[in-house]
Amino acid sequence: MRDSARRPVLWAALGLLLSTAGCAGLARVLGVEPPRFEVASDRESVLSLDASSVITGRPTARVRLWARVTNPNSFGFTLSTLRGSIFLEENEMAEVDLPLGLPLAASRDTVIPLDIRFGLPDLDQLGALGDALLRRSAVRYRLDGIVGVDAGSLGEPTFGPRTWLRGELDVRTGLDER
Numbered sequence: 526m527r528d529s530a531r532r533p534v535l536w537a538a539l540g541l542l543l544s545t546a547g548c549a550g551l552a553r554v555l556g557v558e559p560p561r562f563e564v565a566s567d568r569e570s571v572l573s574l575d576a577s578s579v580i581t582g583r584p585t586a587r588v589r590l591w592a593r594v595t596n597p598n599s600f601g602f603t604l605s606t607l608r609g610s611i612f613l614e615e616n617e618m619a620e621v622d623l624p625l626g627l628p629l630a631a632s633r634d635t636v637i638p639l640d641i642r643f644g645l646p647d648l649d650q651l652g653a654l655g656d657a658l659l660r661r662s663a664v665r666y667r668l669d670g671i672v673g674v675d676a677g678s679l680g681e682p683t684f685g686p687r688t689w690l691r692g693e694l695d696v697r698t699g700l701d702e703r
Contacts, residue, residue: 557676558597559684560604560629564692565591565636572613572664572694574645584645586618590668592690593636596629602676603628609670609686611641613694614654619643621670639668663693 564570568591575585588611594604604627610617621641629635654664671685 556598557602557674557679557682560672560674561595561597562672562689563593563595564690565593568636568638570666570692570694572666572696574696574698586643586645588613588639588641588643588666588694590639590641590666590690590692590694591636592639593634594627594629595634596631598676599631600676600679601628601630602674602679604672605675605681606673606683607639607668607670607689608673609668609689611643612667612669613664615665615667616654618645621668661696661698664696665692666694667691 570590571588573587573589575587596602604625607621607623607625609621611619611621619641623639623641625637627635627637667688668690669686669688671683672689673681673683675681
């Protein structure tokens, strides 16, 4: 077969390969790097306890994490989802499913807040976390899960599961001054 006769066959084979590989597969083939998360050290991540919820017998908490998210790619994409779990003092506290919709420019970073609300079990069931809450000392956290991005024509790949953030939270109650 001559070269000119092979070209249409090669293009058809390439088209078939790309269409059956799926968008996420294409994104990996073309080298979409996952976003990088790190603790935003210039912001305070906090575990807030709702004091009135303790009185009602259904204690609730809110974690606000500040993350510096970096897009290491030479093209922009949208950070679309973060699904996983938040751990406090190695206790899994809540499942996380955050639709983000955060556009990230090529080779840039941005600082974002991640707010997670959940109910707390009884303090006597929390072990080290209960002790830290009673002393109002720093609480260790870990955010594990899967991150999804929308990379336009390169697809919507997901990355993980892995630990995306790890650090310490200051503890506050609804009675603390802001």
